Amino acid sequence: MKNVVILGSTGSIGANALLAMKKLGPGWRVLGLTVNSNLLALRRQVREFRPACVAVFDYAAWKEFSADVPRGVRLLPPGVEGLAEMASLAEADIVLSAVTGAVGLAPLLAAIRASKHIALANKEPMIMAGALLMQEARRWQAALIPVDSEPSAIFQCLAGVKPGEYDQAVSRVFLTASGGPFYSVKKSLAAVTPAQALKHPRWNMGPKISVDSATLMNKGLEAIEIQNLFSLPISKIQVLIHPQSVIHSGVEFNDGSVLAQLSLPDMKLPIQYALTWPRRVRSLVHPLDLIKLSRLDFFKPDFHRFPCLELAFCAARKGGLYPAALNAANEVAVQLFLDGALKFTDIPRVVERVLAACGPVSKLTLAGAVEADSWARQKASGISEYVKKR
Ligand code: NDP
Numbered sequence: 001m002k003n004v005v006i007l008g009s010t011g012s013i014g015a016n017a018l019l020a021m022k023k024l025g026p027g028w029r030v031l032g033l034t035v036n037s038n039l040l041a042l043r044r045q046v047r048e049f050r051p052a053c054v055a056v057f058d059y060a061a062w063k064e065f066s067a068d069v070p071r072g073v074r075l076l077p078p079g080v081e082g083l084a085e086m087a088s089l090a091e092a093d094i095v096l097s098a099v100t101g102a103v104g105l106a107p108l109l110a111a112i113r114a115s116k117h118i119a120l121a122n123k124e125p126m127i128m129a130g131a132l133l134m135q136e137a138r139r140w141q142a143a144l145i146p147v148d149s150e151p152s153a154i155f156q157c158l159a160g161v162k163p164g165e166y167d168q169a170v171s172r173v174f175l176t177a178s179g180g181p182f183y184s185v186k187k188s189l190a191a192v193t194p195a196q197a198l199k200h201p202r203w204n205m206g207p208k209i210s211v212d213s214a215t216l217m218n219k220g221l222e223a224i225e226i227q228n229l230f231s232l233p234i235s236k237i238q239v240l241i242h243p244q245s246v247i248h249s250g251v252e253f254n255d256g257s258v259l260a261q262l263s264l265p266d267m268k269l270p271i272q273y274a275l276t277w278p279r280r281v282r283s284l285v286h287p288l289d290l291i292k293l294s295r296l297d298f299f300k301p302d303f304h305r306f307p308c309l310e311l312a313f314c315a316a317r318k319g320g321l322y323p324a325a326l327n328a329a330n331e332v333a334v335q336l337f338l339d340g341a342l343k344f345t346d347i348p349r350v351v352e353r354v355l356a357a358c359g360p361v362s363k364l365t366l367a368g369a370v371e372a373d374s375w376a377r378q379k380a381s382g383i384s385e386y387v388k389k390r
């Protein structure tokens with residue numbers, strides 16, 4: 001029996017994970033679920049999956065839930081404390097981290113220090129402090145298995161290479177991107193509305209990552225995640241626009257051989273693989289019909305039209321606390337765009353100004369990353385006020 005905890009169970013990844021677990025069958029038990037504030041969906045999930053533990057992050061929602069906790073369910077404390085406790089429950093075999101944003105850092109650390117098998121969707125902590133989290137994972141012998149389709153593809157291509165030898169074995173990583181909803185739009189993107197940005201051509205995802213996919217910041221964040229997960233220099237990561245989203249990424253080895261992972265674009269597959277790893281079992285995803293597909297296209301990305309991609313690579317090259325600042329500034333700017341307070345094209349402007357205000361590159365520490373995160377959030381809010389008025 002595998003006991004699974006899902007952090008962020010009401011999100012797009014969380015809901016797909018529950019579907020995948022139903023398919024996996026009776027050997028798989030939902031031990032714990034966490035949400036921010038969506039109590040309606042949480043109560044539905046509790047009725048269906050009967051978890052032993054539940055955590056609600058938002059204090060007002062937690063109070064409301066605590067007044068009527070379903071029988072047999074233990075409610076953990078609100079806020080990050082409950083998430084971290086859930087992530088390190090002694091009975092948990094697997095922790096799926098699928099919350100959005102930097103809030104996932106503390107629960108991820110807790111899961112690592114409890115030596116869990118971690119299925120990692122929540123990419124933001126890996127941008128903030130990925131190299132340190134990998135160090136901690138080695139120290140505590142926690143398995144960090146990527147869920148995001150591109151890092152998952154690379155992880156699958158690297159099976160058989162010793163983790164300490166990735167850099168020696170790999171000459172290039174091909175990081176594919178669908179291009180998002182605006183890649184072939186020729187006119188200015190200044191008037192793009194949140195509703196338009198949320199309509200992704202290939203994937204159905206939560207609001208933050210959908211906007212990141214539209215600005216191509218998501219690809220930049222993935223490049224940094226891959227740099228950290230596999231200890232590879234950023235210069236080896238090449239982004240390719242691949243509109244069909246069938247090749248989820250690939251690796252060129254130093255002998256010239258290229259391995260890539262292909263499947264129809266459906267997150268249930270990488271989610272399931274991260275849960276069942278190192279085993280492969282039948283999934284809910286339809287097999288690939290290569291004859292019907294007939295062609296695969298690739299283009300160079302336009303760093304000029306999508307400046308977020310350039311900003312992320314620039315932060316990755318600088319290193320230190322720059323990626324943490326980039327991530328925090330982006331989280332603030334994306335939320336303001338979703339709230340209607342910033343234009344789509346203001347997102348890179350805010351991030352660029354926050355990065356320009358960063359001091360000299362300082363060494364990455366966990367405390368430093370948390371500090372850089374809160375500094376960049378404050379700075380981004382201030383800069384947004386100024387950008388809004390123009
Ligand atoms: P969603 O917005 O759909 O879901 C987020 C989940 O986290 C919800 O359960 C939400 O609860 C919870 N949550 C949000 N904010 C907080 C908070 N402050 N504290 C605690 N819980 C919180 O996101 P996605 O599922 O799309 O993405 C989750 C993560 O996975 C992100 O980091 C994203 O980058 C990554 N990812 C997602 C992919 C996708 O296909 N969706 C693909 C690859 C990576 P509530 O419902 O109560 O708000």
Ligand code: MG
Pocket residue numbers: 148149150222
């Ligand atoms: Mg992805």
